[in-house]
Amino acid sequence: MKSKSIDEFYEEISSDSFANPCVLLPNGIQKEIGHFNVFNIKELYERLKGHCNMPYDRRAYYKISLIRGKNRVEYADRTIEIEEHALLFATPKIPYNYLPLDMEQSGHFCVFTSEFLTKEKIGMDLDKLPIFQTDGYPVFQLTKEETNEIDLIFKKIHQEINSDYVYKYDLIRNYVAELIHFGQKLQPVTALYSKHNSAARVSSLFVELLERQFPIESSRQRLELKSAKDFADRLSIHVNHLNKVLKENTGKTTTELISERLIQESKILLKETDWNISEIAYSLGFEELAHFSNFFKKQTTLSPLSFRV
Structure with missing residues (x-):
């Protein structure tokens, strides 16, 4: 399967919503090395008129999602059922498909390239982190308290990306690193995974x-x-x-x-x-x-x- 670039990601969601891809780009991102953006799932879902199914494909960018709603995630050869709140980590190494099972979809997700979150910038190598390993567990069931905590981090990211602060992307990198560490501290919910040989x-x-x-x-x-x-x-x-x-x-x-x-x-x-x-x-x-x-x-x-x- 051919890798989906960040440009193709914008073309896909803008074609579904009949929007100019440039409208979706965050302010000042051209001044930065790499790429980062954050989305509100409910707003994007409404913009796409409910067409939120993503193709089963490998992507050339990383993605972290806070998902509220009933969903199914197909990750490599595993199927994961999400009943309410979950935190999802996606890596370019493994393909996945995210399928909403009801219309009550909300939460947030951010996308970023490896150039945005390099080891020199955050002090850790993404591909060496357990949460992004091919044999790891990418989906974590959240309690209401954990959901609120993750939601707050995403709200800070939304606030910063829309600000005029000169060093906002440096601050956003810290928030993304916080999301990664939060996920790594959680225990995987192995009961959510379908039984596979x-x-x-x-x-x-x-x-x-x-x-x-x-x-x-x-x-x-x-x-x-x-x-x-x-x-x-x-x-x-x-x-x-x-x-x-x-x-x-x-x-x-x-x-x-x-x-x-x-x-x-x-x-x-x-x-x-x-x-x-x-x-x-x-x-x-x-x-x-x-x-x-x-x-x-x-x-x-x-x-x-x-x-x-």
Whole structure:
């Protein structure tokens, strides 16, 4: 699945509400590094005339939501039922779908890019936080008191983003960090999660992590996850366990599945682009052209140049 950018996010909600995307942008955001915005769910829901369903998709931005109302959240291969109040953390690593089950929707959500909340700015690495890990629990049931506390933080964010304070985004970063720490202190409500076979879940996440790296759209783009160990580390499991699970569920090893996807993309790049073979090799994660040529020939019996002709 192709990642949804912050621009596409604005295009989506503005097309549903027939509004100019610029109207939705916060004041002064162009002066900042990265992007941040906050929304009132009830107001946005009314603006979208109830069309609030979000596609099951990976997003290139982070999202924190305080949800009031009956909802269903599909997160990776899990389904989570929300009966009343919940705090939801979404990461670009895993796709999710948020489906309102009644018309009584309210609360807040904020969206931000990794550039807005860098380690240098808040003193912590987002992708290393437990709450944003692929094997973590992203939804937390809230008590009435906890809901009021989170609501107050969001109201402060709304107040600041509409202010003329020169350093308002620095203050907002502190509020977002407070939301993250609040979530990490909560215990996950595991009873809310549908029962899923753990092996099926691992397989599903592996496929998502593999596919999210494609298509390769620029010769400067490069794969991050290239080996079985890379995927196992991202999933926080041992590489032998990943191999065992995939073999049982697909009949193929991790390396075989990765190789098949690399060959598929290699053929597309060789036939559909004018990049030289060195550029294709680099974008697919090969350090040396010879390594790519040997890999391609082993899988197809042809050299990359012969296949291209």
